[in-house]
Every structure is written in C-alpha cells, then in structure tokens.
Amino acid sequence: MGNLTGWHALILLAVVLLLFGAAKLPALARSLGESVKVFQKETRGARAESDASDASTVRSTPDRPATERV
Numbered sequence: 128m129g130n131l132t133g134w135h136a137l138i139l140l141a142v143v144l145l146l147f148g149a150a151k152l153p154a155l156a157r158s159l160g161e162s163v164k165v166f167q168k169e170t171r172g173a174r175a176e177s178d179a180s181d182a183s184t185v186r187s188t189p190d191r192p193a194t195e196r197v
Contacts (some may be wrong), residue, residue: 147155
C-alpha cells in the first residue's frame with residue numbers, strides 16, 4: 128500500500144499541473160533546486176565547523192595525547 132506506482136506519479140503530476148500551471152513549473156523547479164543547494168551548502172559548513180570543534184577538543188585534553196581517540 129505504501130508503494131508509489133507509475134499511475135500514482137502520473138496522477139500527482141496532473142494535480143501539480145492543475146494547481147500551478149505549466150508556465151510556473153520551471154520557475155518552481157528552479158527555486159526548489161536552489162533551495163536544495165543552499166541547504167546542502169549550509170549542512171556541509173555546519174559539519175565542517177563541528178569537525179573542527181571536535182578536533183580542537185581532542186587536542187586540548189591534557190591527560191591524553193592528541194593521537195589517542197576515544
């Protein structure tokens with residue numbers, strides 16, 4: 128019951144066409160693509176900051192050498 132078949136996708140496409148119209152679909156797809164790119168860029172930046180923070184925490188621990196990790 129949870130599977131999306133070809134008919135479901137076709138009906139969904141028809142509903143989207145009726146709601147937004149054929150002229151607005153390219154702009155809608157473009158803005159969605161740009162939003163995904165911005166989201167991925169921000170998550171990569173947050174991950175890099177987190178990794179840098181984790182690396183500095185390991186180095187600043189006085190009772191353990193920097194090469195040893197838990």
